[in-house]
Each structure stands twice: as C-alpha cells, then as structure tokens.
Amino acid sequence: MVIDKRMKTIHDDLEHTADGMEQLARGLAGHAVYLQNSVHAEDAVEVNERVCGLNASISELRAVASSIDRR
Numbered sequence: 001m002v003i004d005k006r007m008k009t010i011h012d013d014l015e016h017t018a019d020g021m022e023q024l025a026r027g028l029a030g031h032a033v034y035l036q037n038s039v040h041a042e043d044a045v046e047v048n049e050r051v052c053g054l055n056a057s058i059s060e061l062r063a064v065a066s067s068i069d070r071r
Contacts, residue, residue, distance in 0.1 A: 007068050014065035018058045025054040 028051050035044035 011065050011068040014061050014068070018061040018065070021054055021058050021061070025051050025058065028054070 028047055032044045032047040032051065035041060035047060
C-alpha cells in the first residue's frame with residue numbers, strides 16, 4: 001500500500017537522522033572531554049549542554065519513529 005510505503009520511508013528517515021545525530025553527540029562529548037582537560041575547561045560545560053540537548057532530540061525522534069513502527 002502506498003501509505004504504508006510512505007510511513008516506512010518516514011520511519012527510516014527518522015531513524016537515519018537519529019543515527020547521524022548520535023554520531024554528532026558522541027563526537028561532541030569527546031570534544032567536551034578534551035576541553036575539560038585543557039585551558040578551555042569552562043567551554044566544556046556549554047558543549048555538554050549541547051550534547052544533552054542533542055540526546056533529548058534523538059530520544060524524541062526515536063519515539064516518533066517507534067510510534068510509526070507500531071501502526
């Protein structure tokens with residue numbers, strides 16, 4: 001059915017986007033560790049806040065994808 005294929009495409013796009021965002025969050029978290037151990041330790045706080053925001057968005061994307069998957 002066309003609608004099922006469209007919903008599957010949306011689901012897959014959400015999962016793919018969440019995967020990319022997870023890679024970004026891991027990279028930023030690593031950068032925060034570097035910052036914590038450098039003269040820029042204060043900047044690590046802001047980077048960690050960004051990582052938390054990304055993780056929240058990732059969770060929301062996965063929840064939407066999961067709700068589509070249940071249909």
